[in-house]
Amino acid sequence: MQPPAPSPAPARATPTRATIADVAREAGVHASTVSRALNPATRGMVTAAVAQRVTEVADRLGWRPSAVAAGLRTRKSRTIGILVPDLINPIFPPILHAVETVLAAQGYVTLVANTDNDAARESLLIERMATHLVDGLILASAAAGTDALSLCARFGIPAVLINRRMPEGAGCAAVSAVTNDDTHGIGLAVDHLVALGHRRIAHLAGPQGVSTARDRRAGFLERMRHHGLAPVAVVDAAAYTRDAGRVAMTALLEGLVPTGPACTAVAVANDMLCLGVYDAMEAAGRRVADDISVTGFNDMPFVDRIHPALTTIRIQHDAMGRQAACILLAEMAEPGLARQSIRLVPELVIRASTAPPAKGP
Amino acid sequence: MQPPAPSPAPARATPTRATIADVAREAGVHASTVSRALNPATRGMVTAAVAQRVTEVADRLGWRPSAVAAGLRTRKSRTIGILVPDLINPIFPPILHAVETVLAAQGYVTLVANTDNDAARESLLIERMATHLVDGLILASAAAGTDALSLCARFGIPAVLINRRMPEGAGCAAVSAVTNDDTHGIGLAVDHLVALGHRRIAHLAGPQGVSTARDRRAGFLERMRHHGLAPVAVVDAAAYTRDAGRVAMTALLEGLVPTGPACTAVAVANDMLCLGVYDAMEAAGRRVADDISVTGFNDMPFVDRIHPALTTIRIQHDAMGRQAACILLAEMAEPGLARQSIRLVPELVIRASTAPPAKGP
DNA sequence: GTGGGCGGTGCAATCGATTGCAGATTTTTC
DNA sequence: GAAAAATCTGCAATCGATTGCACCGCCCAC
Known part of the structure; x- marks a missing residue:
């Protein structure tokens, strides 16, 4: 553009972005001065007039900083990675949205990836x-x-856990986490069922590899004991998926798992599983609420519209995302900061999937 | 680790990653040789023995390439950006997942961001x-x-549209797109309703700024004309959200929009809107299917479980994501490639939200 | 036996921005 | 009015990997 060279079409072939050196030349100052003038943090180091001129030239030339070049020098990419087990599960998008909003406001960009619940993929x-x-x-x-945490440590990347904690043993103090009070949450479901008059209650648990599943399972048992009740059965689903929920519930209905007398209610570890539970009950000709009450967990979007509308435990998606993002920003700014573990309190949302137990036949 | 220096804790303070220079020194070769040995594409330029030795040293030192440094030199970041209007809408995660899978297999990493349907945010x-x-x-x-497309052009970034096209005028030929055949899709819904015996059909359209909404609206009108029917009403929702759907349907039910005789069916532009339509009908004491049949669009996850289960148009999430990713990869590799516009064909999924019209009173 | 060819390596420049240091200028202070 | 301090700006090195070019041997051929 500036040298009207005889070369045919540099304009089209290479829309070469202006660099800081171009701006420097045009503004008649040194590149370092341009850098200082354009960086809000260092603007104060140069004369207002120079800053003004440089800014104008930069605008005119359509200069955009290269995060890559800056990153190489500063070892900061202004990029945050987010790993999600399964984006298809509707509880994650709202959490992500909150995280992204907080980070974007600070100029960060997010690298989102699905692990598909696969440890190898996660490491990769x-x-x-x-x-x-x-x-x-x-x-x-x-x-x-x-290996997630040890990889982060090896690479020196600050990390914050969200929704799920690490297993107790695995140096859980080494990393901050924002989770739900799963124990308390599932207790609310048990209390609600008991209050409705249920005594024969089963638990459909999640995959025991993750903390939400373990905590909810333990919380269920604890709260049942508190009420002086013995669980009719506890079945573990293989994954937090609709299909795993269907399979587990089918097993429960067909007595394929050791159970006591037939249950009148089942506290399910997560809403996604509940969809499968509904599927299984439909297939077996049992009616939700009328025959067996069902409670979920998460209050994920749209479960108020399934039939019958799901009674569930609402978690604080938004707060969770926000808090995690804030903690991460704080720990990035000051790596020595003490780790914190925030437990958000969930609440019971009563809808139509729970009802008093049918009077005995 | 290797030099047991007296300095207190470099291990903790700076887990400095090994660089290519470290590997070079350790292996007794020049950095450029290391680079060639470690890059699969240039491995052939060095002796097998050297390649072997360099690889071993790199492993031993735990060397990881710096995408940032490489990117600065090569002007390639091996990063792809994905812009989504609203991640909360469950049709996007499956599409994203497909895109991510294809790209990850090629070593790319994805930068996902929500625009929240805000043009300014999109530009930013x-x-x-x-x-x-x-x-x-x-x-x-x-x-x-x-400005999305002009920004991409200015920055020289190849782009592929997905799900939505650009408005006809705006140089649509300049960019590839993978979309649904929305016109055909909504026609399937109309055909189905007509086959059930409906004659008084309304259309609840989406926000007319986006192509899916425009095409479905146009397709609806065209197909009605084909059947020799005049639409009872066409209402535009303000956005593809549950709430906008509720508002628009309420307006339709209360006769706030110019309508002909009361409709017996409404073809809705999208499943998310349908949730609001259900809300509005419930509030107005009208029953879906029994009083008014409803069709959706997208077959988003879980609409088979809402009540009554939604009759809708299924789109090919997975193929859409895959194709878009492949086209992008191809155009990145060969920028001169002719742009292509792929139109995927959707199919009708009949469930319980549609029924023959009630016999007139 | 000498020249050409070629495969393998090293050298050094490069990508674009940042930053410690030093020099130049101005301002403040006694 | 001179010395000291403060303020600006330029210089040059740096971040880590890539790559065009040159060079060095070695092999083969004539």
Whole structure:
């Protein structure tokens, strides 16, 4: 553009972006001065007039900073990685949205990836993100038997867990976490069922590799004991998926798992599983609420519209995302900061999937 | 680790990653040789023995390439940006998942961001991604009156549209797109309703700024004409949200929009709107299917479990994501490639929200 | 036996921005 | 009015990997 060279079409072939050197030349100052003038943090180091002129030239030339070049020098990419076990599960998008909103406001960009609940894939993704020099990592995919945390430590990447904690043993104090009070939450479901008059209650648990499943299972048993009740049965689903829920519930209905007398209610570990529970009950000709009451967990979007509308435990998606993002920002700014573990309190949402037990035949 | 220096804790303070220079020194070769040995594409340029030795040393030192440094030199970040209007809408996660799977297999990492249907935010995000030197962009957020495409052109970033096209005028030929055949799809819904015996059919359209809404609206009108029917009413929702659907349907039910005789069926532009339609009908004491049949669009997850189960148009989430990713990869590799526009064909899924019209009173 | 060819390596420049240091200028202070 | 301090700006090194070019041997051929 500036040298009207005889070369045919540099304009089209290479829309070469202006660099800081171009701006410097045009503004008649040194590149370092341009850098200082354009960086809000260092603007104060140059004369107002110079800053003004440089800014104008930069605008005119359409200069955009290269995060890559800056990142190489500063070892900061202004990029945060987020690992999610399964984006298809509707509880994650709202959490992600909150995280992204907080981070975007601070000028960060987010690298989102699905682990598909696969530890190997998770490791690969963390390595790749390390390669891209992410400044921090938000892990919603924590599970037992995973290298995630040790990889982060090895690469020196600050991390915050969200929704799921690490298993107790695995140096859980080493990393901050924002989770729900799952124990308390499932207790609310038990209380509600008991209050309705249920005594024969089963638990459909999640995959025991993740903390939400373990905590809810333990919380269920504890709260049942508190009420002086013995659980009719506890079945573990293989994954937090609709199909795993269907399979587990089918097993429960067909007596394929050791159970006491037939249950009148089942507290399910998660809403996604509940969809499968509904499927299984429909297939078996049993009616939700009328025959067996069902409670979920998460209050994920749209479960108020399924039939019958699901009684569930509402978690604080938004607060969870926000808090995690804030903690991560704080720990990135000051790595020595004490780790914190925030437990958000969930609430019971009563809808139509729970009802008093049918009077005995 | 290797030099047991007296300095207190370099291990903790700076887990300095090994660089290519460290590997070179340790292996007794020049850095450029290391680079060639470690890059699969250039491995052939060095002796097998050297390659072997370098690889071993790199492993031993735990060397990881710096995508940032490489990116600065090569002007390729191996990063792809994806812009989504609203991640909360469950049709996007499956699409994203498909895109991510294809790209991850090629070693790319994805930068996902929500535009929240806000043009300014979209521009900001594109600029930020340009700053991070994304190699390509997948835009699911295309809407009229947006700078997205011109920004991409300015920054020289290849882009592929997905789900939504650009408005006809705006140089639509300049960019590839993978979309649904929305016109055909909504026609299937009309055909189905007509076959059930409906004659008084309304259309609840989406926000007319986006192509899916425009095409479905046009397709609806066209197909009605084909059947020799005049639409009872056409209402535009303000956005593709549950609440906008409720508002629009309420207006329709209360006769706030010019309508002919009361409708017996409404073809809705999208499943998310349908949730609001159900809300509005419930509030007005009208029964879905029994009083008014409802069809959706997208077959988003879980609409088979709402009550009554939604009759809708199924789109090919997975194929859409895959194709878009493949096209983008191809265009990145060969920028001169002719643009292509792929139109996927949707299918009708009949469930319980549609029924023959009630016999007149 | 000498020249050409070629495969393998090293050298050094490069990508674009940042930053410690030093020099130049101005301002403040006694 | 001179010395000291404060303020600006330029210089050059740096971050880590890539790559065009040159060079060095070695092999083969004539």
